[in-house]
Amino acid sequence: VTVAADASPEPPPPGAQLLAEIREQPAALRRLLEHADGYAAVASAAAARGRTLVRMVGHGSSDNAASYGVYAFGLLPGWTAMRDSISLSVYYGAEVDLGGSIVLALSQSGETPDVLQYVERARAGGAFTVGLTNEPESSLAAAAEVTLPLAAGPELAVAATKTYTNQLAALALLAGCAAGRCDELVAAVRRTADLLEELLPDLEAQASELAVPLAFVGRMFVIGRGPEFATAREISLKLLETCRVAAEPLTATDLVHGPVAAIDAFFPVWTIASADESLPAVREAARRARDAGAVLIVSGTAAEEVPGEYHLPVPQPPLPLLTPLLSVAPGQLLAWSLAQARGLDPDRPSGLSKITLAR
Amino acid sequence: VTVAADASPEPPPPGAQLLAEIREQPAALRRLLEHADGYAAVASAAAARGRTLVRMVGHGSSDNAASYGVYAFGLLPGWTAMRDSISLSVYYGAEVDLGGSIVLALSQSGETPDVLQYVERARAGGAFTVGLTNEPESSLAAAAEVTLPLAAGPELAVAATKTYTNQLAALALLAGCAAGRCDELVAAVRRTADLLEELLPDLEAQASELAVPLAFVGRMFVIGRGPEFATAREISLKLLETCRVAAEPLTATDLVHGPVAAIDAFFPVWTIASADESLPAVREAARRARDAGAVLIVSGTAAEEVPGEYHLPVPQPPLPLLTPLLSVAPGQLLAWSLAQARGLDPDRPSGLSKITLAR
Numbered sequence: 140v141t142v143a144a145d146a147s148p149e150p151p152p153p154g155a156q157l158l159a160e161i162r163e164q165p166a167a168l169r170r171l172l173e174h175a176d177g178y179a180a181v182a183s184a185a186a187a188r189g190r191t192l193v194r195m196v197g198h199g200s201s202d203n204a205a206s207y208g209v210y211a212f213g214l215l216p217g218w219t220a221m222r223d224s225i226s227l228s229v230y231y232g233a234e235v236d237l238g239g240s241i242v243l244a245l246s247q248s249g250e251t252p253d254v255l256q257y258v259e260r261a262r263a264g265g266a267f268t269v270g271l272t273n274e275p276e277s278s279l280a281a282a283a284e285v286t287l288p289l290a291a292g293p294e295l296a297v298a299a300t301k302t303y304t305n306q307l308a309a310l311a312l313l314a315g316c317a318a319g320r321c322d323e324l325v326a327a328v329r330r331t332a333d334l335l336e337e338l339l340p341d342l343e344a345q346a347s348e349l350a351v352p353l354a355f356v357g358r359m360f361v362i363g364r365g366p367e368f369a370t371a372r373e374i375s376l377k378l379l380e381t382c383r384v385a386a387e388p389l390t391a392t393d394l395v396h397g398p399v400a401a402i403d404a405f406f407p408v409w410t411i412a413s414a415d416e417s418l419p420a421v422r423e424a425a426r427r428a429r430d431a432g433a434v435l436i437v438s439g440t441a442a443e444e445v446p447g448e449y450h451l452p453v454p455q456p457p458l459p460l461l462t463p464l465l466s467v468a469p470g471q472l473l474a475w476s477l478a479q480a481r482g483l484d485p486d487r488p489s490g491l492s493k494i495t496l497a498r
Numbered sequence: 499v500t501v502a503a504d505a506s507p508e509p510p511p512p513g514a515q516l517l518a519e520i521r522e523q524p525a526a527l528r529r530l531l532e533h534a535d536g537y538a539a540v541a542s543a544a545a546a547r548g549r550t551l552v553r554m555v556g557h558g559s560s561d562n563a564a565s566y567g568v569y570a571f572g573l574l575p576g577w578t579a580m581r582d583s584i585s586l587s588v589y590y591g592a593e594v595d596l597g598g599s600i601v602l603a604l605s606q607s608g609e610t611p612d613v614l615q616y617v618e619r620a621r622a623g624g625a626f627t628v629g630l631t632n633e634p635e636s637s638l639a640a641a642a643e644v645t646l647p648l649a650a651g652p653e654l655a656v657a658a659t660k661t662y663t664n665q666l667a668a669l670a671l672l673a674g675c676a677a678g679r680c681d682e683l684v685a686a687v688r689r690t691a692d693l694l695e696e697l698l699p700d701l702e703a704q705a706s707e708l709a710v711p712l713a714f715v716g717r718m719f720v721i722g723r724g725p726e727f728a729t730a731r732e733i734s735l736k737l738l739e740t741c742r743v744a745a746e747p748l749t750a751t752d753l754v755h756g757p758v759a760a761i762d763a764f765f766p767v768w769t770i771a772s773a774d775e776s777l778p779a780v781r782e783a784a785r786r787a788r789d790a791g792a793v794l795i796v797s798g799t800a801a802e803e804v805p806g807e808y809h810l811p812v813p814q815p816p817l818p819l820l821t822p823l824l825s826v827a828p829g830q831l832l833a834w835s836l837a838q839a840r841g842l843d844p845d846r847p848s849g850l851s852k853i854t855l856a857r
Contacts, residue, residue: 191595192551192578199755209583213592219551221580224568226724226749230775233572236550253751298756358717358744365585380756385717385744385765390585392612396558397657397739400847406744416589431848488759489790 153484154475157296157381158343161471165336167301168328168464170290171308175316175325177287178309181269182316184285186216190241190267193220196257197245200299200373204245204306207369207463211310214460215324216317229256238265242283243310246270247294247302249277258282271309273302287313296486298381300471303373304335307464327457331464334454338468342451346472349436349449350480353473356407358385360428361470362394363411364421367439370411370463374470381478381485391417391424399424402431411466412441415459421445438469512843513834516655516740517702520830524695526660527687527823529649530667534675534684536646537668540628541675543644545575549600549626552579555616556604559658559732563604563665566728566822570669573819574683575676588615597624601642602669605629606653606661608636617641630668632661646672655845657740659830662732663694666823686816690823693813697827701810705831708795708808709839712832715766717744719787720829721753722770723780726798729770729822733829740837740844750776750783758783761790770825771800774818780804797828 185191193212195205205222212220223242227233230253242261246254249272259282262268270283273291280286291305308328315324359378363371371388378386386409389398394408402408408428412421418441425445429435435447440462442452451469456462478485544550552571554564564581571579582601586592589612601620605613608631618641621627629642632650639645650664667687674683718737722730730747737745745768748757753767761767767787771780777800784804788794794806799821801811810828815821837844 198751202752210586210590210592213583213586213594214590217593217595219580219594221578224572226751226776227569227572230779231569231573231724232775233569234576235572235578236576365590376756380759383760383762385746385760387744387746392557392585393561397735397847397850400739400850401742401744403742416591417585420589488756491756491759 151486154479154486156486157298157300157475160294160296160300161468161475162339163292164301164304165332167291167305168308168332168335170292171305171312172325172329174288174290175312175321178312179316179321181285181287182313185241185267186317188267190239191216191218192240193218193243194223194237194240194261194266195220195243195245196223196225196254198251198254200303200376201245201247201306203369203372203376204303204310206372207307207366208243208310208314210366211314211460212317215314215320218317225253225257228260229253236264237261241267241269244268244270244279244283245306246279247273247289247299249274249279255279255282271306297488297491298377298474298485304464304467307369311461327461331456331461334456335465335468338453338465342468342472345451346469347476349473350476353407353477354480356384357405359407359409360394360398361386361388361409361411362391362421362424363388364391364417365413365415366460366463367411367413367417367466370466370470373467374409377470377474378477380488380491381474382481382483391421394424395427399427399431402428402433404432404434407434407436409436409438410445410447412437412439412445413459413462413466414441414455418444439466510845513838513845515845516657516659516834519653519655519659520827520834521698522651523660523663524691526650526664527667527691527694529651530664531684531688533647533649534671534680537671538675538680540644540646541672544600544626545676547626549598550575550577551599552577552602553582553596553599553620553625554579554602554604555582555584555613557610557613559662559735560604560606560665562728562731562735563662563669565731566666566725567602567669569725570673570819571676574673574679577676584612584616587619588612595623596620600626600628603627603629603638603642604665605638606632606648606658608633608638614638614641630665656847656850657736657833657844663823663826666728670820686820690815690820693815694824694827697812697824701827701831704810705828705835708832709835712766712836713839715743718766718768719753719757720745720747720768720770721750721780721783722747723750723776724772724774725819725822726770726772726776726825729825729829732826733768736829736833737836739847739850740833741840741842750780753783754786758786758790761787761792763791763793766793766795768795768797769804769806771796771798771804772818772821772825773800773814777803798825
């Protein structure tokens with residue numbers, strides 16, 4: 140038997156990269172924790188300089204993670220954190236004083252052009268600029284005053300998964316250190332990584348089953364509130380980019396402020412229910428959606444407490460603030476299985492590339 | 499002929515209230531300008547107290563208007579304005595220092611429960627609280643330190659139109675006064691009201707024609723950037739709540755960061771193109787959507803500069819920042835005409851009431 144010396148390896152089957160990276164998330168979280176000292180040092184420096192206004196910038200999944208950062212900084216050190224407008228400064232040249240702030244620039248590749256421009260501008264204006272990236276040799280690392288590694292490792296699938304969960308953990312860690320609770324957060328993230336590892340195999344099987352009844356879904360609302368609004372945004376984005384579902388994230392309150400009028404039996408509603416202060420509002424929004432005829436998919440730590448057709452519960456982590464590290468997994472896995480049920484390759488969605496250079 | 503003494507008046511035909519309120523917008527804007535002195539006084543008080551961090555809170559259309567406020571305050575006085583999280587303080591009890599801020603609470607009715615709770619909390623914490631409402635006798639007016647009238651007049655249709663445009667104008671006026679440009683803004687809004695009045699009759703006819711090819715649309719992206727992202731959000735909400743279209747607002751950049759992969763020939767993209775610094779990014783996003791097979795509806799001041807199937811241009815107002823007062827009108831009118839084409843009553847969408855008391 141002769142084997143051609145230049146035979147290319149078989150390309151991986153559709154979805155193999157995405158699934159491998161979903162499965163790798165517990166290990167990626169543990170890698171991040173090896174850098175906890177760096178996170179503690181940045182939190183101390185920010186506190187020492189009195190930089191308690193946090194401006195987060197990023198696109199796509201990174202911007203979704205920033206939605207979580209609002210709660211991490213608000214609930215742990217009590218700092219005001221905002222998803223800042225990139226275009227206001229970079230395109231429109233607004234002369235906003237960024238000097239008293241800490242800027243957290245979120246970019247997997249560290250090469251997103253307008254994030255870089257924002258950081259350069261903010262740094263020149265006196266902001267304390269911090270790059271959070273998977274690539275310590277990137278342009279972002281060069282542009283920011285300090286770089287914190289995301290340590291998710293190379294991400295090959297176009298749809299981000301392990302980078303997103305590591306961004307959540309990075310923001311929780313930084314916020315926890317700013318609140319003087321570094322060790323507690325490290326332990327809690329480590330325990331959450333263990334819970335995720337135990338959870339994933341069962342979820343894979345459940346998501347594959349759920350892909351069958353949802354095979355022809357064209358549109359969906361994904362509702363969550365508080366820290367879980369980030370999860371609603373991220374699950375929607377995964378379903379949009381890998382499965383072509385017009386999935387729209389809404390807070391529970393925003394749903395009943397208007398969009399509930401669009402619901403019918405062909406408009407399922409994914410509800411992320413957490414066992415926290417938002418549960419009554421989320422339960423009420425789910426009831427309204429069901430009354431309007433929607434099929435309900437319920438995930439989260441309080442999934443069993445909300446009536447619905449399909450349930451994808453996740454366990455309770457040591458800190459309620461860390462539930463989004465677990466509750467995104469059902470959405471990631473449904474995106475993976477639903478894409479395959481539809482004959483789409485979730486590793487390479489049409490029209491996308493891994494690093495978006497568009498401005 | 500005997501007429502029963504208790505005969506109720508005929509209910510207005512479906513859409514009559516919404517159309518009347520869309521048409522009333524120029525008059526509503528002029529009513530707002532009668533209160534310019536009050537806006538100037540609040541802007542002076544905020545500046546005198548050094549309150550240059552603006553926290554805006556509201557739901558639905560009010561929150562969409564807040565997206566515009568980010569640009570109005572950023573571009574005119576150079577203040578940082580943010581859509582603050584209501585749930586962070588009100589549900590989760592985060593102890594964020596709101597004391598150094600000015601709070602702008604946006605509520606048509608002045609009765610939105612969690613907006614009221616946020617204002618009470620912020621005022622107790624030392625924030626300068628300002629209520630912007632149509633109802634000067636509302637609970638919000640009682641809870642806030644100062645109330646500024648929106649002066650849109652009674653709004654009967656469930657879907658907000660004239661309240662939204664008056665909220666935009668109110669935020670522009672307050673920001674302009676904060677920049678020492680009160681008179682200029684008053685004149686510019688007045689001129690914009692005139693332009694809107696000239697524009698509406700033609701747009702009504704165009705929207706009615708456009709409802710025919712779009713009659714069966716199930717999903718849509720609406721893209722805009724900078725100040726026009728608020729318009730993208732508001733047009734999406736109108737289409738969702740009155741026409742049951744799964745319309746999702748995206749910035750031009752966010753579209754190419756993932757959701758573009760969902761586009762096909764049955765997924766039209768509404769593009770709001772303004773003759774400003776964002777035009778190259780918007781044009782590029784529109785091109786990518788078209789390459790993916792999307793039908794393009796293009797509105798805005800630069801509509802004619804972006805290739806597409808349908809064009810709904812609006813004129814250029816005296817200040818580029820005021821284009822959203824005009825560019826929302828094509829979306830309002832399409833929602834009105836498309837609802838009728840679908841046999842829906844846009845005045846009374848199913849499952850909604852005018853004042854949302856949900857939390």
